[in-house]
Every structure is written in structure tokens, then in C-alpha cells.
Amino acid sequence: xxxxxxxxxxxxxxxxxxLSAKAGAQCLKDTxxxxxxxxxxxxxxxxxxxxxxxxxxxxxxxxxIDKLLPDHLKINNPGxxxxxxxxxxxxxxxxxxxxxxxxxxxxxxxxxxxxxVSGDAPPTRNDQWTFPYTSAASAIILKKxxxxxxxxxxxxxxxxxxxxxxxxxxxxxxxxxxRSYRNRIEISMSPDYSTEILKACNExxxxxxxxxx
Amino acid sequence: xxxxxxxxxVLNNNCRILxxxxxxxxxxxxxxxxxxxxxxxxxxxxxxMRSLRIPGSLKFELLTGxxxxxxxxxxEDSLSLSLAAARKCLEHSAILADDIEAVxxxxxxxxxxxxxxxxxxxxxFHIKEGIGASRALYFDISNACAGMFTGILAAQNLIRxxxxxxxxxxxxxxxxxxxxxxxxxxxxxASQELASLTVGDAGAAIMIQATNNKDESITLxxxxxxxxYNDLCTAQPHPRYPGASMKTKAKKIHxxxxxxxxxxVKDALRTLGIEYSNIDYLIPHQTSRxxxxxxxxxxxxxxxxxxxxxxxxxxxxxxxxxxTHFVTLFQLLQKNTLKPDDLIxxxxxxxxxxxxxxxxxxxxxxxxxxx
Numbered sequence: 001x002x003x004x005x006x007x008x009x010x011x012x013x014x015x016x017x018x019l020s021a022k023a024g025a026q027c028l029k030d031t032x033x034x035x036x037x038x039x040x041x042x043x044x045x046x047x048x049x050x051x052x053x054x055x056x057x058x059x060x061x062x063x064x065i066d067k068l069l070p071d072h073l074k075i076n077n078p079g080x081x082x083x084x085x086x087x088x089x090x091x092x093x094x095x096x097x098x099x100x101x102x103x104x105x106x107x108x109x110x111x112x113x114x115x116x117v118s119g120d121a122p123p124t125r126n127d128q129w130t131f132p133y134t135s136a137a138s139a140i141i142l143k144k145x146x147x148x149x150x151x152x153x154x155x156x157x158x159x160x161x162x163x164x165x166x167x168x169x170x171x172x173x174x175x176x177x178x179r180s181y182r183n184r185i186e187i188s189m190s191p192d193y194s195t196e197i198l199k200a201c202n203e204x205x206x207x208x209x210x211x212x213x
Numbered sequence: 214x215x216x217x218x219x220x221x222x223v224l225n226n227n228c229r230i231l232x233x234x235x236x237x238x239x240x241x242x243x244x245x246x247x248x249x250x251x252x253x254x255x256x257x258x259x260x261x262m263r264s265l266r267i268p269g270s271l272k273f274e275l276l277t278g279x280x281x282x283x284x285x286x287x288x289e290d291s292l293s294l295s296l297a298a299a300r301k302c303l304e305h306s307a308i309l310a311d312d313i314e315a316v317x318x319x320x321x322x323x324x325x326x327x328x329x330x331x332x333x334x335x336x337x338f339h340i341k342e343g344i345g346a347s348r349a350l351y352f353d354i355s356n357a358c359a360g361m362f363t364g365i366l367a368a369q370n371l372i373r374x375x376x377x378x379x380x381x382x383x384x385x386x387x388x389x390x391x392x393x394x395x396x397x398x399x400x401x402x403a404s405q406e407l408a409s410l411t412v413g414d415a416g417a418a419i420m421i422q423a424t425n426n427k428d429e430s431i432t433l434x435x436x437x438x439x440x441x442y443n444d445l446c447t448a449q450p451h452p453r454y455p456g457a458s459m460k461t462k463a464k465k466i467h468x469x470x471x472x473x474x475x476x477x478v479k480d481a482l483r484t485l486g487i488e489y490s491n492i493d494y495l496i497p498h499q500t501s502r503x504x505x506x507x508x509x510x511x512x513x514x515x516x517x518x519x520x521x522x523x524x525x526x527x528x529x530x531x532x533x534x535x536x537t538h539f540v541t542l543f544q545l546l547q548k549n550t551l552k553p554d555d556l557i558x559x560x561x562x563x564x565x566x567x568x569x570x571x572x573x574x575x576x577x578x579x580x581x582x583x584x
Binding site: 041085170 | 321322325327328329330331332333334335337338342347350351352353354355356357358359363366367370371373374376436437438439440441443446447448449450452453455457459473476477563564565566567
């Protein structure tokens with residue numbers, strides 16, 4: 001791990017893109033690394049500003065990071081920099097999956113540096129009162145290391161029987177107070193979710209510990 | 214070797230340790246099977262043109278080469294398209310669903326149960342459960358029309374690293390709502406929603422598998438993002454109607470895509486050690502007939518010669534977004550068109566702008582299809 005940064009509900013906290021870019025830019029500033037050194041930019045944020053379908057949010061974060069950097073760290077060459085940017089959402093596990101894929105890119109010498117960013121904020125103004133998450137973002141820069149430290153082992157485990165205990169969707173529906181249909185973010189959590197997720201975490205940690213031992 | 218392989222064995226039905234060992238590393242990956250699914254309902258360009266409020270005649274069918282496209286009906290969505298394509302892929306695969314080690318869903322649209330866009334749990338979760346790949350690692354990738362290319366890049370890296378031996382890369386694109394909104398908004402041929410009239414719905418799936426045989430491996434190159442062009446094509450939910458709308462600066466994105474892809478194609482040809490004219494089937498993103506022909510002329514002028522065939526597969530499908538290359542590949546396989554030693558060259562240009570090139574010879578693939 002080269003650098004890491006987190007940003008909580010900044011002055012324009014309603015944009016996950018801006019929050020993620022701030023975290024990414026902070027990582028680069030902390031290490032004086034120019035943006036063109038990042039070969040893979042993986043965005044694992046779940047909810048998308050304005051619910052944008054395309055392009056990948058990662059490309060929007062990339063241009064925003066560039067704007068936030070001091071001149072000597074900005075991309076000055078309009079050509080290819082070896083960057084490949086994409087989104088990789090997977091619930092709360094996405095960030096770890098991002099590290100897992102970045103690890104593969106780095107081990108295969110596909111990339112020298114990879115940045116994983118993750119940020120969530122209410123996608124639209126209409127969602128700001130019902131969106132249950134704190135607007136925040138984090139970023140991490142990874143490089144290959146021959147030392148024993150760093151990310152090494154990944155354990156992936158799913159509990160499909162609990163899939164309906166927690167869900168988040170952009171729903172096309174008619175709100176009670178409206179006459180017409182609207183898109184609304186709807187996030188629902190079953191009362192059993194906390195208990196079940198704790199059980200699942202304990203079991204997974206137990207398996208991981210036994211495996212490591 | 215056996216010890217390290219054992220350490221990777223499944224711990225129980227739902228659990229898998231990844232990245233334990235270097236000893237599983239495979240140098241190469243191959244396309245083991247391909248599947249595609251097109252919804253039954255067809256919508257012709259003539260029908261769309263009849264609904265347009267545009268003065269004069271627009272030779273849309275002539276320009277795009279699209280006569281009709283398939284669109285979802287009630288009960289169909291991104292998930293059902295993905296599942297149907299994945300099942301078709303498994304029909305042609307020697308790998309059983311339960312032996313799939315990773316599932317990556319790569320669609321732009323993630324509609325489940327109507328126009329409800331799924332955020333969590335991920336689409337890949339529902340796909341892996343739907344096909345019975347209960348032990349697979351899973352996650353989604355979103356990268357516009359380069360989604361499946363990006364999924365293949367991720368799969369290839371996990372395989373080369375030794376974490377997995379196979380991976381199902383899937384996409385289901387339910388994008389025909391773009392047409393509904395464009396029909397309302399297109400008033401002139403210069404409209405930024407004109408490109409939305411080219412789209413069609415489809416699902417595609419591709420099984421990537423480790424191999425030690427270089428001859429049947431895929432070569433990936435030119436995966437690049439030029440984020441300064443990320444405003445040339447954008448799509449988001451329509452505020453007043455179900456589904457999404459898309460705005461495309463069609464002329465500009467085409468010009469930029471072809472111009473900027475030239476050095477990437479040159480690099481890919483150098484990596485493969487071939488001339489441009491050695492390509493047997495060039496499959497570009499299926500956008501429109503005139504754009505593909507114009508791009509092909511530019512490539513020929515730059516690199517000299519031309520491929521045996523530049524594939525235009527738009528007539529009955531339209532532009533099916535991230536699935537377009539693999540729907541085309543599936544249909545070529547179904548028609549027994551390909552020969553084992555043909556060099557297939559897939560090029561992706563996508564919003565972002567994201568580029569990617571995949572080259573391979575369909576040796577093993579054709580054996581699987583029995584042609």
C-alpha cells in the first residue's frame with residue numbers, strides 16, 4: 001500500500017464523484033505522485049451521481065482528480081497514459097474485490113500502480129433525506145511489493161439465503177405524495193440483518209483464521 | 214503441487230480461498246464457450262421512423278444498416294437476458310455450473326423486475342445463483358459498452374495469477390427504453406439522441422478458461438481510457454419516463470475513437486506479429502454500417518490492405534451495447550462461418566472513452582460447437 005485517504009461529507013458532499021476524487025487526489029498529493037503513474041483506476045462506489053449508466057464513474061472521477069491536483073501532478077500529456085478506468089460495484093465487498101483485482105494486475109505486471117476509490121452519496125437531491133449512508137469516500141494506491149507485508153490472502157464467502165435481508169434499488173414507482181411516477185433510491189434492511197451479518201462475519205473470520213493457522 | 218492445489222480446494226459449499234499459490238499460474242487463457250440470447254419481439258426501423266416527428270425523410274436504415282432489433286417484453290429484463298445467455302453458454306461448455314469459479318456481470322443496465330435498477334446485492338450474485346454456480350466468486354463491472362471486454366481483462370488476470378481456472382463473463386442489456394425517449398425527442402437529424410434509435414436488447418456470455426496451449430489463447434491489448442472524452446456519450450435515467458435516455462455526440466465520438474485507436478491497433482498487430490491484412494474477421498463495436506465502413510477505410514489507409522472480412526452484424530440486431538461483439542461471435546459460430554485457424558480481432562470503443570482489443574483463433578471453440 002503506497003497511500004490511503006478518506007473524506008467525509010465535504011462541502012459538496014452530495015457528489016460521490018467529487019468525494020472520491022478528493023480522496024484520490026489526497027492520496028497522490030501525500031506521496032507527490034503524478035496522476036499519469038496510475039495505470040488502473042477502479043471505482044467500487046455503489047450509488048452513482050444522477051444514477052448515471054455510462055460512462056464509467058471511474059472516468060469522471062479521473063478527470064475530477066486531475067482538476068484537484070497541483071500543476072506538477074496533473075496530466076499534461078493529452079495522449080495515452082496507460083490508464084484503464086472502470087467501476088466494480090459489489091455491495092460492501094466491492095472495495096475488497098477492487099483490491100483483489102488490483103492485486104492480480106500488479107502481480108502479473110499489468111500495472112505498476114493501481115488506485116481503488118470508493119465513495120457514496122445521495123445520487124440526486126430527491127434522495128438526500130432518505131439516503132441512509134453518510135456521504136464519504138476513500139481511496140488507496142497499491143503497488144507490487146516483494147516484502148511479506150501488504151494484501152496477500154483473500155477469502156470470498158457468500159450467504160445466498162440472506163440475500164433479501166438487505167437491498168438497494170433505483171425504483172420506478174409512484175410515491176404516496178405524488179400523482180406521477182418517479183425514480184427513487186430505495187434501500188431496505190430487514191430487522192434480522194444485523195444479527196445475520198454478524199453471524200456470517202464470525203463464521204467467515206473463523207474459517208479465515210483456521211486457514212491462516 | 215498437490216499440496217498447494219489442495220489448499221485451494223473449496224472449504225465448503227459456499228467458500229473459496231483465493232490467491233494461495235503461484236503454482237496454479239497459467240500463462241494463457243482461452244474462450245471456452247460463448248452464448249447469446251435475443252428477445253423474441255422485433256421492432257423494425259420502419260416502425261421507429263414512422264413514429265418520429267422529423268421533417269423530410271431520414272435514410273436511417275440505409276445509413277445504419279439496421280432493419281430491425283429485438284426488444285424485451287413484459288417479464289424480461291437485464292437479469293433474464295443475462296441468465297438466458299449464461300445458460301446458452303453453459304450448453305456449449307464442458308464446464309458444469311457448479312465448477313464455475315467466478316462470475317462477472319458487466320452490463321450497463323441492471324434492471325430486475327421491470328425498470329428497477331439493482332444496486333445491491335449485485336447483479337452477478339443473482340446470475341450465479343440463477344445458474345447454480347453456488348461456489349463462484351462474483352462481482353459486477355460497469356464500463357459502458359466495454360463492460361464485457363473489461364470483465365475478460367479481469368478474468369484473464371485472475372487466471373494468470375493462479376487465483377481461478379475459469380470465469381463466466383456475462384451481460385444482459387435491456388436498453389430499448391432509449392428508443393422510446395429518442396422517438397419523443399428527436400426533431401432533427403443532428404439530435405444527440407439519434408444514436409439511441411440504433412439500439413436493441415440482448416444478452417451475451419463467454420466462458421474464459423486457463424490453458425497452457427498458446428495457440429488457442431486470447432491476446433489482450435490496447436486497454437486504455439481517455440477520460441478527457443468522457444462527455445461524448447452519457448446515459449442516465451429519464452426524469453419523467455421509465456428507463457434511460459442517452460445523449461451522444463455521434464460524429465465526434467466516432468472521429469475520436471478511430472483516430473485514437475490507430476496506435477492501439479498498431480501495437481496489437483506488432484504484439485501478434487502480423488499485418489493488418491492477416492486478420493480474417495475484424496469485429497468492431499456494432500454501431501452503424503456507415504461508421505464501421507468509414508473506420509475500416511481509415512484503418513486500411515493507415516495499415517495497408519484489409520481484413521478478409523469486416524463484420525457488420527447490425528441488420529437484425531442493432532447496437533446491443535456491451536454484448537455486441539459476443540452476440541456477433543455467437544452468431545458466426547452458429548452459422549459455421551469460422552475456421553479453426555481464422556484470426557478473429559475484436560475492437561471495443563466505448564463511452565469513457567474506453568478502448569480494448571481481443572485477438573484469438575477459435576480452435577477449441579469450434580470443436581465445442583461441433584461445427
